[in-house]
Amino acid sequence: MKQMSFFFLSLLLLVSCASTPPSPENYLILASNERPREDRTEAVGTKFALSTQGSYSTQAARDVLAEGGNLIDAAVTASFVLSVERPQSTGIAGGGFMLYREASTQKIYAIDFRERAPLKSEERMFLGADGQPDSKLSQDGILASGVPGMVAGLSEIHQRFGKLPWERLVKPAIDLAERGFPVYPHLAAALEARAAALAREPAAKNIYLKKDGSPLKAGEILAQRDLARTLREIARKQRDGFYKGPVAQKFLAYFRQKQGLITEKDFADYEVKWREPVRGRYQGHDIVSMPPPSSGGVHVIQVLNFVERDALQTKGFLSANSIHLAASALQSAFADRAQYMGDPDFVKVPVQGLISKDYAGVLRSKVVMDKARSADQVSAGDPLPYESQETTHFSMIDHEGNMVASTQTINGWMGSGLVVPGTGLVLNNEMDDFSAATGAQNLFGAVGGAANAVAPKKTPLSSMAPTLVLKDEKPVMALGAPGGTRIISCVAQTILNSLEFRMPLFESVASVRYHHQWKPDILQLDPPGPAPEVLKALEELGYKVDVKPTGCFVMAVARESTPEANILRAVADPRDIGTSQAE
Secondary structure (H helix, E strand, C coil): CCCCCCCCCECCCCCCCCCCCCCHHHHEECCCCCCCCCCCCEEEECCEEEEECCCHHHHHHHHHHHCCCCHHHHHHHHHHHHHHHCCCCCCCCCEEEEEEEECCCCEEEEEEECCECCCCCCCCCCECCCCCECHHHHHCCHHHCCECCHHHHHHHHHHHHCCCCHHHHHHHHHHHHHHCEECCHHHHHHHHHCHHHHCCCHHHHHHHECCCCCECCCCCEECCHHHHHHHHHHHHHCCHHHHCHHHHHHHHHHHHHCCCCCCHHHHHHCCCEEECCEEEEECCEEEEECCCCECHHHHHHHHHHHHHCCCHHHHCCCCHHHHHHHHHHHHHHHHHHHHHCCCCCCCCCCHHHHCCHHHHHHHHCCCCCCCCCCHHHCCCCCCHHHCCCCCEEEEEEECCCCEEEEEEECCCCCCCCCEECCCCEECCCHHHHCECCCCCECCCCCECCHHHECCCCCCCCECCCCEEEEECCEEEEEEECCCCCHHHHHHHHHHHHHHCCCCCHHHHHHECCEECCCCCCCEEECCCCCCHHHHHHHHHHCCCEEECCCCCCCEEEEEEECCCCEEEEEEECCCCCCEEEEC
16 A cells, blocks of 8 residues: 655655666655545456546446446446546536457447537637637637537447446436535635636536535535436436437527527437547557547557657656657647647548658657757658547456546536536536637647637547557556646656556556647646756756646556466556545
């Protein structure tokens, strides 16, 4: 058991960057002070291992498995409970991605149940009167919401792979919403930050604010009884419980009242997309991740390809050289993201070129070791010749080799800040993930281009990266994270920590991270960062260094083969309040 006490602090061994590389164990982030006294960030078993960004969700998933359910049943129930437990991050009026490895066939499915742009959407809908992007339109209010996909996705996945009755899987979420639970500090911070938006209308105010207008505080009970009624309707009628009947009627009436864009036809036309996963290779392992319209999987593989030839282990963990190379890889990846990435149903995305090792070699050749590149010196490459902020995540594995990695979201804290009256549904603000104009930045500072312009029924670009790692077709690891654009850097670094630096799973997840996304031109590092000498060396290379939390929380599971048995391990990022269980 790893006992920890303060938020975003770490042990720090002061060493010169010219001396023997420091041990990774000296750079572990200590646990959130929100964590219960008994640390539940790591769990080990032989039957299953679960890691979710909540506590009720992990327990609900375990209970389902104990009753004879399979891993998909556990994933469905965890998704619904997380929608209640983390209303600031996800919800049944949101959407997500899921990777599922079916052990019996060894097939990996990539399921896209993200929000889509309403049929009435227009490319210039988020430009103000002056012709410039207006973030208020895309982030707050009724126009910010895309067509939800969560219930459609979970229903379709369950119908194809589930074992236990649907009603049984939704019940824990109903019970939690009905009885309520104590607000935890992270949720309290989100409610405080979004209090003004939540106060605009009674439906949100009556749930998340007190009678005096102040937000619920840590320790006070949050009950969501309207949401419980909505979940009961979904439990009875599956997909139709959301997209038809009384829930849909209230939802669509609210959009008509607010002059929103979502209509009955948007609900009727919503389709879950079953896509082909994107695949790469690193250090003899298969890296399988989510394809476009997620940029996450493509760019995780691109970053790994970029650094593979340099053998980062020889340069030292968290050394200036290893950080410089990985940051350079991230710069190139985000420049390409802005240029090429979008919904493949609408634009041609050069996926095979972007994940080509030869293309990565071309990008790597533009980097010198004695000087950082400014944003102006980095532009999108040409992959065509090589063609062939708030979110939640959970990862699961069982003894048969089934694996699930799923990232789900409503985008920003509390989404658009609106709640559909009588339903408890927090509306997403996923439309902000589109590019309002070429070169405009979204909520997470990511720059977009024409490939990600708004269009009816189009899926906005995402950085979510649910990822599976295999070796010789056998499970090694499943992981992913919330965190907006930072998902790409923290998932890639967790894989590097495990496969390149040979770190145990807990250390791979808990180590100090860094992030660079091209624009803004800043190298961000978890506090207190690496050794002072390394920070100084990075600044001398020309980096603008900002030591502050990267805000990305990895949930990972792994299988470790021993002569006696296959050990299953789960780790929830100690920076956050997620939990792990195993048996």
